[in-house]
Amino acid sequence: MSAGEALARVVREEHGRIVGALVRRYGDVDLAEDAVAEALEVAWQKWPVDGVPPNPGAWLTTTAHRRALDRLRRESTRTGREREATAMLDTPAEPLGVVDDDRLRLFFMCCHPSLALEARVALTLRLVAGLSVAEIAAGFLTEERAMAQRITRAKRKIHDARIPFRVPEREDLPARLAGVLAALYLAFNEGYLSVGAESGSRPDLADEAIRLTRQLVAMLPAEPEAQGLLALMLLTRARDDARVVDGRLVPLDEQDRSRWDPERLAEGRLLVRALLEIGHPGPYQVQAAIGAAHTDAEVPWAEVVALYDLLLTLAPSPVVRLNRALALAHTEGPEAALVLVEDLDLTSYHPWHVARAHLLHLLGRDAESRAALEAALALDPTPLERAHLERLRATRGPGSAP
Template sequence: MTSVEEAIARVHRVEWARTVAGLARRFGDLDLAEEVTAEAFVAAVERWPRDGVPSNPGGWLTTTATRKAIDRLRRESKRDAKYQAAHMLSDHTPPEPTGPVEDDRLRLVFTCCHPALAMEARVALTLRLVGGLTVAEIARAFLVRETTIAQRITRAKARIKAAHIPYRVPSAGDVRERLAGVLAVVYLVFNEGYLAGAGDDSLRADLTDEAIRLGRLLRSLLPDDGEVAGLLALMLLTRARSAARVSRTGELVTLDEQDRGAWNRELIVEGHALVRERIAAVEAGGTPPGRYQLLAAINAVHTYAPSARETDWSQIVVLYERLAALDPSPIVRLNRAVAIGEVDGPDLALAELDRLAGDLDDYHAFHAARADLLRRLSRSGESRAAYDRAIRLTGNSAERSYLTRRRDQLAD
């Protein structure tokens, strides 16, 4: 890849959401904003190799996309009404009031999470428009087919147009109403960055850092909301382990094998402080912890332990029991079974996993966990078959390397 191609890829990661969000705010049309932003990047691919990368790539893209948007509005049959929106671009027009959400990208998240859309559509649309994820990446996050995600995005956009849903500053009431969808979006963006679903870039710091940035904005917006604090703590404690997550040879390093000295202590301290704050609030009679607070507490137990051997797995099982009561999803039950395996042994854990086979047969982590339990039970043939299935299902190169090595270490 040439230096210009690398620059375009880097700018796309940084400026895509910013450009789409800014244009959506100015023109009030999500489709238009996404389309002209894509056209601006096409223009960059054509012109930057010849003219050089601009000193302000984001400004260049915004200017180019804005001109394309105005040209398109001028050509439309209903130009007169829509063209008035372009007057927002005038230096003489007062800026739009920002209301409770001051960041364009966060404003865009709340717009995509409008209650008129189904929850699945809200999350998929926001991941596409704000996170910049491809349809394939979103499909892996949802554990569904790409065609399903593509349909959700298309229908969401159609619904926005049909219902005349505006891009506008959400009121305080809107913020509360749409928060669950927003938190889900931020967490899925984070997860895709922490262990990418496919490709050679096993860790995508741009996505994890963007998710944390959005989490911090949410925290400043809703400082008393336990789930906002819980999500931020969860992301910080997970991001803190990134440096130890992949070996120098590009292989995944599991939690029990990671060099804990390489963990980011500053992020861990911040994450632990948020968890303690939420525990104190609950003990003082506050709302019982939700999903993100429980996940953050689980990660706090992991990151508090000086070594993997000293991990308080009994406490982790208790926390997963509480989480399963709130969210009895197959993924939660899978993680609970893994924790049970550390407390009660692989036999009980394998029995728990086998009950999930119908729900998670296409999920690589299910087969990886099953392979490890079978290995611990000295059932090498079955373990090898489970590893093979996990290897076929994973799209992440670091994870594939790890699973292959573990499979090849099995006794014949």
């Protein structure tokens, strides 16, 4: 493995852990991120010459700690902080607490209830999952600049309010669970529908989100929403091999079901059935039930619409309304669905334009459908989505069959 490959791997696998460790030691998010960035720069310069160290993660951690201390020494008010930080390096690590997994522990540490839910989720995705600001913004359906400002404000609040990044105790977990679940969900989505990968996915990130959610379910077996999230991830990931074939994106209703992963499918469906018996639905459980319905040989569309109605009572959003309208097209027709879609304020969301294009095509209005596809293409979809939309557009040009 080359130095560049080793560095890319350690960034992917260790970046969040190292940043989290520095935040925990020094209580300063910016200091931690800057120190890790400087350590990576040193590695980029030294590893090709000196060789990759036996334990790259430990090497980066030590180097980042030294860089953080160097920065503290340069500060005019450094004396107390430097002495405290240096003393920390010489003391035994504090107990790991009730969360056994290193990375999951960092999710709980970052999801501090003093921060607004969206801020703690965004910060967790940045610090622990290592997502870029652009990737986080895409997950929140917001502009990159606005997301960067949100993350900056969260860091400032942590600094100004001296919010402690400490190992969570069991009594801390309930207040932090919603943020952890949301962060895991968005990390999985970025892995499955990556905005930053030519292949359209980052399987390592999706699988890591599944692994961490399994750990969460094992740790909190009485939390049905954690089980619902795991079921949702498994049912979604089960379709991965059929979603992209020969470099082309394949819509769900056109996928070769023999390519679906039977083990993930069976586990996800089993979890959904068990949760339905419990009868305490939450948003992730309902989304998982919708995913399970889509795996039936004949999709029960009336049931899917009813599930979306329930989801709207639990977690209303324009995106849920959009997906409900698309399901409704199968029970009440595309014209009724189009009325609902047109009423949504989602013009900056490219799937809204894709949904309009689909419904307009079903109604034989291909000129308008083509215009909707062009509007979707103007909103910078992923490379795989772009190629798929361009192929659809080509079938709806002048003279093409409706």
